[in-house]
Amino acid sequence: MQKKKEIKILSNNNPIGIFDSGFGGLTVMSAINKVLPSENLIYFGDTAxxxxGTKxxxxxLKFSKEIVSFLIKNRVKLIVVACNTASALALPVLEKSLKVPIIGVIAPGARAAIDASKNFRIGIIGTEGTIGSKSYPKAINKLAKAKIYQQxxxxxxxLVEEGWxxxxxxxxxxxxxxxxxxAKKIDTLVLGCTHYPLLRKTLERNLDKNIILVDSAISTALEVKRILDKKSxxxxxxxxxxxxxxxxxxPEKFKKIGRRFFSKNITTIKKIDLVG
Amino acid sequence: MQKKKEIKILSNNNPIGIFDSGFGGLTVMSAINKVLPSENLIYFGDTAxxxxGTKxxxxxLKFSKEIVSFLIKNRVKLIVVACNTASALALPVLEKSLKVPIIGVIAPGARAAIDASKNFRIGIIGTEGTIGSKSYPKAINKLAKAKIYQQxxxxxxxLVEEGWxxxxxxxxxxxxxxxxxxAKKIDTLVLGCTHYPLLRKTLERNLDKNIILVDSAISTALEVKRILDKKSxxxxxxxxxxxxxxxxxxPEKFKKIGRRFFSKNITTIKKIDLVG
Structure with a gap:
């Protein structure tokens, strides 16, 4: 009965909901938009x-729950936590209580890292929250035995938000x-924050040439496609x-800075006061 | 009648309330504690x-109103907005509606800058919010005609919060x-953010020796003393x-990082959920 109801609520033309603390998740939205160009997309940036990363x-968890309620009210058929910190700290709780599928960026990033690495010595960079949660080491070690070094x-x-x-x-x-x-001889570096793809060139300049940079945006978009396909x-x-x-x-600032993160112009943008 | 009631509510042993977005205001609290060692002090850091500075x-205004309500419930006799951004953007509204005296750090900082400058070419550094509000140029030009250059x-x-x-x-x-x-030949630089006093040495290393650095902490503390004295x-x-x-x-992080900003150990610390 429950399942039938669920199928009735979610239809193919309902949007995908994507959220982040600010602009960074737009790199994930860009990838979803490329991989799934026919999908309607709703983005929420918790700029208040x-x-x-430092909270x-x-x-x-409190902020994420409020955003998810807002997205559910907007009848999303799937939610993407396009923020590593929220994927690390809130997703494990959120996925237990929701009827719509919800995915984060960490599991797809972990899979991409394992696919890329040859010596199984993998570096992770991220915010204090993401690194402190040890979510990447846990997710990677579920898939394969690897040496993980975090920073x-x-x-x-x-620095990215300042445009430097x-x-x-x-x-x-x-x-x-x-x-x-x-110093740990990593051959793969995971960009464990959705802001970091904007520093790809800076990172490449300062890394050994053989080190592969992994960001979760594309692998997350492919995971979204796989889930929606499976559920028709x-x-x-x-x-x-x-x-x-x-x-x-x-919203004005978001429109201006958002351009750096999102390939298309950001036109329809609204400010929403979250409750609580 | 109103005035009588007010006097009855506020007594000498009531605390002074001080607030900031995080740790920075502790530099102001330190100064108040030095200038007025007998006062009870309540500090609120809006670490959520x-x-x-970027909001x-x-x-x-919304955040500041919630904090002020909390402080008023704790029967403060005076409120110090120990944050330049909130002093610039919220104080002008807050001071219209409150019964207890409320002061910010900008007017005392402006006064100190005028006292320090000889050539009346004054530089201001601060957050985007403080600089965008033009509060320092307005406050300084109320006192004297000066050339103000902002950054x-x-x-x-x-950088300060990272401890670098x-x-x-x-x-x-x-x-x-x-x-x-x-390049503008300033002789005075106002540290228009309560985090910046921690960078005093770095600034001194990189400025001409004749430039005077002004921070509002001490002048704000002296202003608090003057108001309380006047009101007995x-x-x-x-x-x-x-x-x-x-x-x-x-609260754990506040306790740890707070040490850099406050001369005494931070022992009694509680987390408060603000409404709204």
Missing amino acids: HVPY SQNAI ACPLLVP IDEEITDRTVKKYIKPLL LLASKNGKKYLKFYVSDN | HVPY SQNAI ACPLLVP IDEEITDRTVKKYIKPLL LLASKNGKKYLKFYVSDN
């Missing part, structure tokens, strides 16, 4: 609470953070397509 | 919403931010003294 699990990089998000992508200061900061990982919930190719954006603060 | 006026420095708060006080990266970042101000509300010297700390997230 950004950044998540407690209780706080991240929290709290300054990389502010090609500054020497950013190169020096990246160098300082990744030095201990290089992929959108029809002929429907009217929309991309909607919501934030909890400062 | 930190940082304020909108609406958001800052937003969004990376300095994350004596790193070359921080020196380079500071240099990059203050270069345009030095200074605490008696023999009372039992307390310092209480509240945060909206992560």
